[in-house]
Amino acid sequence: MKEIRIAAMVAAALAVSAPAFAGATLDAVKQRGFVTCGVSTGVAGFSNPDSAGKWTGIDVDNCRAIAAALFGDAEKVKLVPTTAQQRFTALQSGEVDVLTRNTTQTLQRDTALGFNAAGVNFYDGQGFMVPKKLGVKSAKELAGATVCVQPGTTTELNLADYFRANRMEFKPVVIEKLDEVIAAFFSGRCDVFTTDASQLASVRATRTQNPDDYVILPELISKEPLGPVVRHGDDQWFDVVKWSLIAMIEAEELGITSKNVDEMAKSTNPNIQRFLGVTPGMGKALGVDEKWAYNIVKQVGNYGESFERNLGKSTPIKLERGKNALWTDGGLMYALPIR
Amino acid sequence: MATGTGNLGPPQRSAASRLNWNDPSFRAILYQIIVLGLVALTVWYLVSNLQANLKSRNIATGFGFLGLEAGFGISESLVEYSPASTYGRAVFVGILNTLRVAVIGIILATILGTIIGVLRLSKNWLISKVCSAYVETLRNLPLLLQLFFWYAIITETLPSARQALNPLPGIFLSQRGINFPVPAFGIAFDLILIGVALGLIGAVAFRIWAQKRQDRTGQQSPVLLVAAGLILGMPLLGWLLGGAPTEMSVPELRGFNFRGGASLSPEFAALLIGLIAYTAAFIAEIVRSGILAVTHGQTEAALALGLTRGQTLRLVVLPQALRVIVPPMTSQYLNITKNSSLAVAIGYPDVVSIANTAINQTGQAIEGIALIMAVYLSISLGISLFMNWYNKHIALVER
Incomplete structure (x- = not known):
């Protein structure tokens, strides 16, 4: 009866190895060494490959910010182009870790599709x-x-x-x-x-x-609030995605740009010190390096820089900031306090 | 299990020897049970894994979504549909659209393919070469490419709705497709349909009666004439009974689009033309091979017996050729049905396109894909069953 014994052992091994996914996304991303982001198949200003094949856009910057926070290197990303129909299946199945892909956030998507909306990076209609x-x-x-x-x-x-x-x-x-x-x-x-x-x-x-x-x-x-979306099941990963975006907006509020970030690190303003990791604590709470926000601003830039570079007056698209201006300028961009 | 071994072993055996490890039939059955068990375990593992993952991510499951309001529009539908209809209704519309293009495609591809296949055997050098070129070109280009080609031809070369071509009164050709007048007969239309049905039944009945009469008396009846008379005459009678109306619903440009009449959308037209042109190339080859499979001696023998050319083809060559043609034809019909799912690329709302949208709005990919698979499996098995029945029907009765 050797065969039966082997069969039973195989069956037991299969049963035990049924995976538990909760909390696994962040671990998987860290182990892999790069973030996989679902992007569009090409919308100029949001996510679009240029003539050299390099992807640019505010959604790409959003993805790069997550990589900068997590690995200290904004280049550690893999961008997966998805059509409007493929995107949710790609996220649900784990093919991508996060959708940074002009995706509208709705109740249905937040609940029945099993996603969490991690903030808004573009208010649209x-x-x-x-x-x-x-x-x-x-x-x-x-x-x-x-x-x-x-x-x-x-x-x-x-x-x-x-x-x-x-x-x-x-x-x-x-x-x-x-x-x-x-x-x-x-x-x-x-x-x-x-x-x-x-x-x-x-x-x-x-x-x-x-x-x-x-x-x-x-x-x-x-109303089309567009922003990054993650799947249910890993709150820590959700936090990293959410606060990476907030850090870009907060940097603009604090007047920190990729150009002046090293200078600002010497500031005596406690808000800025906390933000840039001069005063430690924020990175530890988020489970990333203390320099996380510094890396985002230094390598990707603040939200305003990203907007101007990809959608603003100097680009062919020539969009006004409009609703996407900071709340202090009459817009809707409002960073939650980083403290 | 134990009773099953009786077939293979000697008829009389004791219970002890039946469960003997040295008994080959006992081992064979045991192995089968083990393999079956492993397959079942794997399926169970995959299903439970799926359920656990869906649950841990709070993704909705089940087919309940089919009863919810769909909320999206569908450009063409054979039945009543609005964005307020349910997902179930939307999928049903998609199934009908798939069937519509598949059925029309199968009929027209068979006709075109048969003509090309026969013409390829023509003694006329030009005709046979043109048909060879058609077959070799069309069947060697990817279908998706051909669909894009036809769609681009229609949308890029035809004028806009406001400058529509008007080749015949009431017929408009534009980027919106072909708009043509249809009779607006009301009750008479139903009577005509009933007439068509009665005419068909009458024609079949007459054919059966004529066959029996010929078997009995050897006398032939003008089946073709009577059948044509019945099929044309009965609807005409229905039209007269309905008061012989002559009103037509003629398309008319109002605002952005044509109103009234009926229309063929560019998406439907492109898909249909693409499927027909592509599949006809394969069917032509099947028909050609079928005809070539019947030796020339058969034709000569039939002519020697005094049959006319037409009778030779109808009574001697075709019945034998069909036996070669029908089985591979079945797979071409299945191909048309399955290839119609490429409609997604050019925006024809077939079942895949609509189910995909439903998947996206509800996030229930597994249910949606299962639905698509069930639909195609049902259609394909239906075609297979019919073709197998037909194949048996025409098979040579061996005595």
């Missing part, structure tokens, strides 16, 4: 873009229009809600890949392209022959 030659001035005139939209997004749901609420009909043309859906819109298959207003600006600035041929309608039909 859904808009409509139409060719200028259609002569449309307002979204209220869009009754009967054909609308290009990506599937699996809040955009798709808001679109249906908006037309329902205004008793208008529409025909959706639903294509998964951003490149394909944009191509369908530019070819004239759709009258309207809808997505987050920032993305519309990005597409209009970087994908059109002549940006002036297209107008973005004034209505914003939804």
